[in-house]
Amino acid sequence: MTREAQPVALWARVVTLCLSLVGLGLSIYLTIEHFGHSSLLVCPSNSVFNCGQVTTSAQSYVLGIPVAVLGLIGYCVLTALNTPWAWRAKNYYVHVARFVLTIGSMAFVLWLICAELVIIGYLCLYCTAVHAVTFALFVVMMRVGPTQLGKARLTTTE
């Protein structure tokens, strides 16, 4: 018995790749900023946004690992999984991995939003941009993922 993923519309493949690249770019910037080597971009400071308060908070680490680094790793994998080659992969579990990682990323983003809004009291502009990109990826994947995976043909050949 083999599992086969259903084809996905071109628009979804293009959009997910573009979103992954944007997320990857933002993650690279946030990682550089975290390690203190950037003064390229300016983050506004007001009653809503304050990058410094967020990126230097206790919540900017998870299990001792900077959240920025986790985001970078996540988007490296997501970008790889959203390349045309990965979308054409015969291995069913490549598509499962993409779907699961997107959902996991969205769940992690919800925790980060909670930390920013409830614990820290400020939003980080670039972090919020990553969150928006992740949500967009989540929407697209939830639109096409179940169809691709859930309607996958269970083919038995005898």
Next chain:
Amino acid sequence: MSTNAKKTTERPAGLLTWTAIGVVVVVIAVLVVIKVTKHTGPTAGDSVTSSAMVSELTTIPASVYDTVGVTSPAAGVSAPVVTKGQTLLEGTSAVTGKKVPRVIYVGAEYCPYCAAERWSVITALSRFGTWSGLSNTESATGDVYGGTQTFSFVNAKYSSPYIAFDGVEMYSNQVDPATNYYYKLQNLTGVDKTTFATYDTPTYIPGMSANDKYAFPFMSIGNKYLLSGAQFSPALLHGVTRDNIASGLSTASSPFTAAILSAANYLTASICQTTGNMPADVCTSPAVKTAVHKGL
């Protein structure tokens, strides 16, 4: 008999899709509502510092700082300790987002020495940036110099293009009957925790005994200058109302003002040494130059 029969099962995806997206949207909406409606005031029993008092603390004329200098007839004032060979501790400016020297304060609301020191911290840092969220508090009434009037950094926010500041109040001024010690307010984490554990020790604070390590208040100014304990005795402020102290801050002859601003001038000079003497108008002022000449 050989067959090529295929079984195909299909599940509808629409409901799952929209349910998942809906759940995420609802969670985000709930978080936003919590943020908007969350009580962000000070701890129980405290009150927000009035804008008039914040103004008295943060708009002291430069001439008053210069008149006071680093001389306080009513109470001796000490300068921060200069460290040798330490790497500059940096944070992120809340205004520009750029890397700047980081100032850390660690204290507790019950602590009378913290109560005295905060007056100088607030006035000194107001020359580099802007305060918000300060609240009124006082040291524990059951402690020495009990009820010394001051402010809390628990909900304070500070914005400056020159420095980053983090103030941590580890304990309240109220005793928890369950532990017979003061209620825990904030935890030290990350770099703050490491800095406190490393520098508030006899290794870096001359004259400190082993029993006094991790004393409150502790300040690190970019790890280049350290403070352990208040710069002047809280005895000076003990029993004086917050209004009386604050209203005299623009009068150089006030004994409270002399002590608070002398200490503030030392802090200012220390900070200036880490910012490359920026802002120039503050860092080249006569009082700051005097503090530098005193050994900073």
